[in-house]
Amino acid sequence: MSDTTGEPILEARGLKKYYDTASGFMDSMLGRSSKVKAVDDVDIELYEGETLGVVGESGCGKTTLGRTMLRLIEPTDGSVYYKGQDLTELSSSDLRDVRTDIQYIFQDPFSSLNPRMTVGDIIGEPLDIHGIAEGQERDERIYELLETVGLNASHSHRYPHEFSGGQRQRIGIARALAVDPEVIICDEPVSALDVSVQAQILNLLEDLQEEFGLSYIFIAHDLSVVEHISDRIAVMYLGEIAETGTTDEVFEPPYHPYAEALLSAIPEPDPLWDGEQIYLSGTVPSPIDPPSGCRFHTRCPRVIQPEEYDMPQEEWRHLMDFKQRLHASDDLESVTETVDADDQVDLNTVARDTLDELIRREFDLPMQLSDLQAEQIFSQAIDRLAEENFDDARALVANGYQSPCEQRNPELLSTGTTHKISCHLYDDDITPATSTTGDAVADD
Numbered sequence: 001m002s003d004t005t006g007e008p009i010l011e012a013r014g015l016k017k018y019y020d021t022a023s024g025f026m027d028s029m030l031g032r033s034s035k036v037k038a039v040d041d042v043d044i045e046l047y048e049g050e051t052l053g054v055v056g057e058s059g060c061g062k063t064t065l066g067r068t069m070l071r072l073i074e075p076t077d078g079s080v081y082y083k084g085q086d087l088t089e090l091s092s093s094d095l096r097d098v099r100t101d102i103q104y105i106f107q108d109p110f111s112s113l114n115p116r117m118t119v120g121d122i123i124g125e126p127l128d129i130h131g132i133a134e135g136q137e138r139d140e141r142i143y144e145l146l147e148t149v150g151l152n153a154s155h156s157h158r159y160p161h162e163f164s165g166g167q168r169q170r171i172g173i174a175r176a177l178a179v180d181p182e183v184i185i186c187d188e189p190v191s192a193l194d195v196s197v198q199a200q201i202l203n204l205l206e207d208l209q210e211e212f213g214l215s216y217i218f219i220a221h222d223l224s225v226v227e228h229i230s231d232r233i234a235v236m237y238l239g240e241i242a243e244t245g246t247t248d249e250v251f252e253p254p255y256h257p258y259a260e261a262l263l264s265a266i267p268e269p270d271p272l273w274d275g276e277q278i279y280l281s282g283t284v285p286s287p288i289d290p291p292s293g294c295r296f297h298t299r300c301p302r303v304i305q306p307e308e309y310d311m312p313q314e315e316w317r318h319l320m321d322f323k324q325r326l327h328a329s330d331d332l333e334s335v336t337e338t339v340d341a342d343d344q345v346d347l348n349t350v351a352r353d354t355l356d357e358l359i360r361r362e363f364d365l366p367m368q369l370s371d372l373q374a375e376q377i378f379s380q381a382i383d384r385l386a387e388e389n390f391d392d393a394r395a396l397v398a399n400g401y402q403s404p405c406e407q408r409n410p411e412l413l414s415t416g417t418t419h420k421i422s423c424h425l426y427d428d429d430i431t432p433a434t435s436t437t438g439d440a441v442a443d444d
């Protein structure tokens with residue numbers, strides 16, 4: 001178990017990585033580029049001997065965070081401290097020395113090993129690069145490493161294609177161990193493997209941690225993978241940290257609504273979640289133009305209603321979905337894309353009331369919204385859409401249905417000594433229609 005009272009062994013402060021999407025010289029010259037905000041102002045700490053799980057859906061920036069921390073990718077801004085030393089300020093030769101202390105295990109054991117090298121040379125390469133051992137000593141070290149990760153010394157003469165996925169990941173682990181590191185960043189090391197093999201690799205990593213006193217950052221898209229291996233967890237969403245705390249804190253209320261949804265998606269028979277699975281609207285938005293305010297508001301089941309409204313939470317979520325679809329649509333086909341395909345209505349000649357019904361069906365809204373003011377706005381927006389006046393419909397909905405969550409980015413707020421959540425539900429300045437207390441929020 002880690003000691004989180006001392007200084008972190010590895011720490012990111014205000015770390016940012018914005019990728020430039022300009023595809024060539026002309027794009028750059030003409031200013032035709034935009035920034036992919038893959039990691040956006042992230043603070044995390046890794047303490048000695050602990051495992052920090054970093055979790056989030058595909059595209060949330062986990063790999064970019066892991067690689068930027070080791071400067072395999074250059075950060076755009078911010079600092080990474082290893083034992084107090086800022087890695088972003090090191091020259092490449094000083095950085096090479098530090099790289100023996102911090103190693104990286106890649107997600108895909110199939111592509112991360114050079115197919116033309118023997119296993120012995122793959123594991124021996126870091127020994128050569130860092131001048132750690134040569135000749136007989138090098139061979140012995142390779143045999144020892146192979147045995148440490150559960151393979152045989154005789155495997156050193158074989159090639160990667162002769163091994164299974166789990167065995168290849170063991171080879172990747174042996175290569176990382178060769179330089180006697182202190183920290184290993186494990187980037188989804190088991191997600192390409194069968195479930196039974198996953199457990200073996202996780203056990204191996206845990207055994208190695210104990211034997212060598214290693215500290216891990218363990219990246220995964222699934223909370224169930226990090227549940228047993230992590231001392232602490234950071235949940236990432238669209239380049240930012242949504243929630244962080246000890247594993248127990250993250251697995252218990254109060255929850256960030258995103259973490260809660262990930263938790264509810266853990267397949268049976270995990271006893272930690274006994275509610276229904278929470279389904280999120282849509283997919284992760286583009287990090288080129290992330291949503292305003294809280295980045296999760298476009299999908300959040302608990303997105304806060306304006307104080308003047310009083311309607312069931314699900315209805316409000318569906319109204320927000322309608323608003324977002326309208327924002328991105330220029331024709332009625334896109335607004336009614338699901339029901340339209342079923343009904344084959346001619347939208348060029350559709351009657352206003354039929355359109356009203358189609359849109360309510362598309363967004364699972366009742367024929368009369370629970371809140372009178374919200375209903376009036378909806379009805380006026382349908383009038384405008386029936387006239388194909390998209391601009392006015394969009395403006396009505398944009399002004400009428402505004403969540404406090406869209407207006408400013410929530411801070412990471414402490415809800416316990418080590419537990420932090422970035423969500424306006426826990427922000428005293430904002431009064432949601434539902435209760436603000438953690439347990440009440442989590443249990444309804």
Ligand SMILES: Nc1ncnc2c1ncn2[C@@H]1O[C@H](COP(=O)(O)OP(=O)(O)OP(=O)(O)O)[C@@H](O)[C@H]1O
Pocket residue numbers: 019020021036037038056057058059060061062063064065221287
């Ligand atoms: N070299 C690059 N150039 C431009 N955009 C990139 C680059 N690498 C990653 N991205 C984008 O940055 C965002 C974060 O990607 P990243 O791979 O870090 O996420 P992730 O959470 O690790 O996802 P996955 O689990 O799929 O690897 C994504 O939108 C991705 O498309």
